[in-house]
Amino acid sequence: MAQQQNTTRTLRVIGGDGPVIDAVERVTGQAKYTGDLELPGMLVARVLRSPHAHARIAGIDTSRAEALPGVKAVVTHKDAAKVPIWGNRQRALNEQVRFAGEAVAAIAAVDEETAAKALPLIDVKYEVLPFVLDPEKALEPGAPQLFADGNLEGQPRVLIRGDVERGLAECDRVIERVYHTPTMWSGSMEPRAAIAQWEGNKLTVWASTQAPCRVQTNLTGQFNLPDSQVRVIASYVGGGFGTKSAAHVDETIAALLSRKARRPVKLQYSREEEILDSNTRFETRVYVKVGVKRDMTLHAMDVKAYINQGAYHVRLGGLGNQATHIYRIPHLRTVQYRVHTNVPNTGPTRGVGDPQETFAIDSALDEMAVEMGWxxxxxxxxxxxxxxxxxxxxxxxxxxxxxxxxxxxxxxxxxxxxxxxxxxxxxxxxxxxxxxxxxxxxxxxxxxxGGGLAGASVTVNLDGSVVVFYASTDIGTGSRTTLSMIAAETLGVPLASVRAVAGDTEVAPYDGGSYGNRTLYSTGRAVEAAARDCLDDILATAAPMLKASPAEVELGDAVVRVKADASRSLPLRDVMQRRGRSVVGDGSVTQSQAxxxxxxxxxxxxxxxxxxxxxxxxxxxxxxxxxxxxxxxxxxxxxxxxxxxxxxxxxxxxxxxxxxxxxxxxxxxxxxxxxxxxxxxxxxxxxxxxxxxxxxxxxxxxxxxxxxxxxxxxxxxxxxxxxxxxxxxxxxxxxxxxxxxxxxxxxxxxxxxxxx
Amino acid sequence: MADEDRDHSDLSVTRRAFLKGGALATGALSSTLIPTPADAQLPVATESDPRRSVVEMTVNGVAYRKEVPNRTTLLQFLREHLTLTGAKMGCDRAQCGACTVVVNGRNVYSCTTLAVEATGAEVLTIEGLAKGDALHPIQQAFIQHSGFQCGFCTSGQIMTTKAFLDRVPRPTEDEARRAMSGNLCRCAAYKRILESVMTASRLMQA
The missing domain is CATH 3.30.365.10 (Aldehyde oxidase/xanthine dehydrogenase, molybdopterin binding domain)
Structure with missing residues (x-):
């Protein structure tokens, strides 16, 4: 196991401090974010959004918009595949819109002004439907229904340990409280942006995303393409905080427009669009019963939570049941109702439901401490x-x-x-x-x-320089730096000789993405494994050159030496030149709950x-x-x-x-x-x-x-x-x-x- | 992006038709000192078009003369016409500061400044701050203190710092905090941004 090897060696790179390795790019304006990119012949996209919180599109006529000179493509729900966006119930463009601000149609035009002028020329006949914003009211009989199967997402999420009724009865003191957090913005400085380009049947999308492979998976589904035909690139990303941790409608809309117009299309959200149509932090209403014994032990906790998932929710969210991980609680029950309402999309945002849950649980515990004088x-x-x-x-x-x-x-x-x-x-x-x-x-x-499938590859070039390829991203968390440090440490080369290529699905193996505390933890393990793979190869190459066995040599400071006789050594560069072939290391790891x-x-x-x-x-x-x-x-x-x-x-x-x-x-x-x-x-x-x-x-x-x-x-x-x-x-x-x-x-x- | 595409206006249909009529050879009137491929498609002068104006300004020491629609913001002018993409569009409403550049020594939100307003001005953007490979002391300070995370707001933070320190070379921390409060950083590297500003002040004195 890697861990045991690590503890026997002094760390040279890891544990240091100092600026990130791409600091100069970020302070000189050289770092190119998605919106900074220009492609020849590129069109500009704008999205028409629903003014109604809930409506069915009874009719949509795009002919007037299409007739405006400079408009190159218009797409509506009729153009979108009947396939939901990955991890979601929402399609790229929906016939039934479920929040005010939901995309109804999109236009690609020669410039922004033309696109903006064309938007109101799309005639939409809305059949306006009643709406509901409150998660508890959305569960009442007769509430407006967002989906055919009702507003409750699946079954209530229930976690039971012990016997909470008995536990509460056994307590010396029980308090009951309600805590409320509203729907909150949680976006980043860089609004969503996506550029789509088709070359024949090959789709390339530059996206401001935390999870290029998830975007890729979504696009393969939307356009019925193999992974090999879809490339997603997210080089510099101006923050994410979870709101960009999955596929979203914007990448698919850009690709639909680009396919129709046969030209590259850039879709950049305005700030207002980013606030309305990204992921927001979900509203929670948490009912907590806490019971303690006089000896200060937490004995029982009963939690009922309403999660306002909004119109759509990326993957299944809710409270993370943190309390069960932090505290010893013999008798516990949590029941979460994840409810759809007509507020905008929600999804993972920094901490997902943990900040909301911590607010409820750690406030309730404080109230209990006050009551008991603890x-x-x-x-x-x-x-x-x-x-x-x-x-x-x-x-x-x-x-x-x-x-x-x-x-x-x-x-x-x-x-x-x-x-x-x-x-x-x-x-x-x-x-x-x-x-x-x-x-x-x-x-x-x-x-x-972290967790899930992570992948990375490492290449050692003929001059001994090193490149780390990974398809999760650096959204500002410094992963280009920390992952390069892991590669440098593992290989035994200086950090300065390592460069990291982030967020490109075509050059790196599958990786879930940068969210949930996972880039360093999971992708980092993959980088370590890939670097170790390279190291084995390099030592096997160098050993005969030094008339030793691979086990007898080591790599440090970019020099391969015989451990027992440091005078017998070769610079890594010489080893690579004599080898005459690059070294490529692969690392894929799956961290599971096993x-x-x-x-x-x-x-x-x-x-x-x-x-x-x-x-x-x-x-x-x-x-x-x-x-x-x-x-x-x-x-x-x-x-x-x-x-x-x-x-x-x-x-x-x-x-x-x-x-x-x-x-x-x-x-x-x-x-x-x-x-x-x-x-x-x-x-x-x-x-x-x-x-x-x-x-x-x-x-x-x-x-x-x-x-x-x-x-x-x-x-x-x-x-x-x-x-x-x-x-x-x-x-x-x-x-x-x-x-x-x-x-x-x-x-x-x-x-x-x-x-x- | 061809200017013909970008500079669409009510009259552009006519302009395009005119171009198709073979008037391309006369299209040099709206000249520019830095020719780009896009300029080959620039239309003939539209001096009679009240929706367009010729703007002249010096950006990072280079003089430019370009004809643009009046509605063009300084941010659009820099990003789309001069391909200087260091200034970012974070809100387009003067609410975040990601677009900050220095105009005649003052930090301005370029998203809510029209290019025509900057006519005759000296404009400094993040691209013009370093002298060759030598970073400006403010850039050095932002690196030294890691005064950023994602970097999207950083150009704006640095340009605000530039105008501020030129105006107030030895600020107190509270003065610096007030001066920087028009630039949002969602990653909230605020402590490090403040340290960067204070260190930059010292470096610039040296």
Missing amino acids: DPVEFRLKNVKRNGDPIARGGSGAEDGRLVAQVTDRCLEEGAARIDWSRRSTLPGGGQTGPRARGLGVAVTERGN ETNVERAAGAHFVEVEVDRETGKIRILRYVSAHDVGQPINVTVVENQIEGGTIQGLALTQAEELRFDARDGRCLNASFLDLKPPTMLDFDARRIEPIVIANIGEQGPYGAKGLGENPCHAGMAAVANAVYNAVGIRLRRVPFTRAEVLRALAEQRPASSRTA
């Missing part, structure tokens, strides 16, 4: 899972695995020490008078690592807030994010991820809610101005302190763990808990706007003083 950190330490504890491997409640390399306790202890938790007042407000009060809060998080040992990545967040009772403003004074990252591959990349993810988690506390007009179901704030993603002034990023816990894992490359998702999880719960500690109000609905804070403060006052 210290929230002590209460968690008493109940978090430890190394060797049983843990569920799959989606069922059965704890058939064994937890390894788990350090939730250490994250809690180190975080508490850093923020000086002992100074926390046990009474809300702690006797603070005046308009402003400070408080401390904590929340725990964790997530699994492993009995389960390793996950824990984290604990601590925050100190100051609440202004007069304005309702919540200020973040300090924020400590302690994360188990396994073996850090590049410490700078790790800290950058923790800092950025923490702010994204904080962003959920203050803004980014998508609001809808109850009268027509349209989104009211599909712009940056109205969504208010945080600027540099909204949170003082200097106050975020990452704690990197280098806890070497068992199954990732060199013991690394995934990290991309986790830092975003705990912000909502940690801040809500700190606000309670500061002023004694419990925020159970995000975002925590000033109005919401003031309303809660007003309710907190006795009725007499309110009327006074």
